[in-house]
Amino acid sequence: MPYVLRAAGLTDAAAITELLNAVDRIEIGRPETDLHTVEADLKRPDVALERDSWLAFHGDRPVAHGLLWDESGGERIDIDHYVLPGHQRAGVLVLAAMEARAREKARENGAARAVVHLHLNAEPAFETDVMRQRGWYVVRRYHVLERLLDAGEDLVPDVPAGVRLRSCAGEADRARVHALYQSSFDRHFDFQPRTYDQWLQDVDADALDWSLVWIAGTEELGDAGFLIARDDREAMGWIRSIGVLRDARARGLGGLLLRHAFAAFAARGRATVGLGVDTANATGAPALYARHGLTVHYAVDTWETVLK
Incomplete structure (x- = not known):
């Protein structure tokens, strides 16, 4: 046939x-x-x-x-x-x-x-x-990671002195998350610059639960990191993006954002949370995720071809 x-x-x-x-x-x-x-x-x-x-x-x-x-x-x-x-x-x-x-x-x-x-x-x-x-040929490998959640153990973390963490509350915060995203990912493999309106379309802003988007920073540096999570997947809670500005890395902001997301999902009754990571990421993200209990669910390869 x-x-x-x-x-x-x-x-x-x-x-x-x-x-x-x-x-x-x-x-x-x-x-x-x-x-x-x-x-x-x-x-x-x-x-x-x-x-x-x-x-x-x-x-x-x-x-x-x-x-x-x-x-x-x-x-x-x-x-x-x-x-x-x-x-x-x-x-x-x-x-x-x-x-x-x-x-x-x-x-x-x-x-x-x-x-x-x-x-x-x-x-x-x-x-x-x-x-x-x-x-076609493979140019990159990504891992989809997952972690089991426990409402009794994955509690809202204490915010250290000098650090601040807030939910994305309105249009100004959304614009701030966009700016943080562009700056923290600009040297990543396959990064494509996006205007604010394009980015809103990318994250499906109308359907996104903005209470699951957080901004972290320090008194010294101001807003310096963000995490975008989604709770609309049947299989698991999902961390769509997490980024920290280069000058603010190694200060614990990424780990704080992760633990805060784990607690939010656990409080909603989620049993599992997942995210994706570039295995060649040079920012230390794979090691950060491993320290926080995320393990490999499956691997994805990026294939490339050049057509003239």
């Missing part, structure tokens, strides 16, 4: 979620994709669904999905790619369509080439030999 390839739409969100959870079960042993996450991705302002999304069908069943977006406005393009085992040919069809669109998108941006990134589980359902044959 031949595969049928078409663009995805918002009405496909539930079917895409089911497909991604089927891939989750294969790759990490349990479903961890939520419908609202898929819907948010399909609604990205830098995604034109008719040109930047794909679904491959085998009969009436969707067996592969792809999504392309463009944060850089230049040569850097990002894609997502999911395929069920036994349908690798459908996966290749989707991948080829995304590569062609990435070239086109880069040209639209005035770039001479497209540098495309794709995150795949370190043991993916898609056959990576196909990736290598098409000129």
Whole structure:
């Protein structure tokens, strides 16, 4: 039976979620994709669904999905790619369509080439030999970490003298978190500068529980660190971002923010919290997370190809 390839739409969100959870079960042993996450991705302002999304069908069943977006406005393009085992040919069809669109998108941006990134589980359902044959290669590895929570032990930490910690209370605090994010991540691998409005879209600001966003600082330095957490994942509480300005590192702010987030999730009845980290992060983040009891749940590789 031949595969049928078409663009995805918002009405496909539930079917895409089911497909991604089927891939989750294969790759990490349990479903961890939520419908609202898929819907948010399909609604990205830098995604034109008719040109930047794909679904491959085998009969009436969707067996592969792809999504392309463009944060850089230049040569850097990002894609997502999911395929069920036994349908690798459908996966290749989707991948080829995304590569062609990435070239086109880069040209639209005035770039001479497209540098495309794709995150795949370190043991993916898609056959990576196909990736290598098409000129893809791994450039980075990330770990998704997790930690069990205990409401009796994960209590709100004491704030040391000279340190201050507050919730993100309003528009001024949101703008401050954005500024801290841009400054603390500007030297990280694959960082893309974002305006305030773009960043609000990135964090899905309208759906974000801002009471789970905190700002930390010192009397000497002022606001110097932040943590953004989300409690809308079914599988676990999630720490989306945590950052501390370079001049404020090694002062305990990152650990304080982590412990505060653990306590907040434990008080809400969460059993597990997770976050993602670049294994080559040079700020000491992997060691900080290990000291606070976070262990590897699974690994994700960043694959890259350069298309001209």
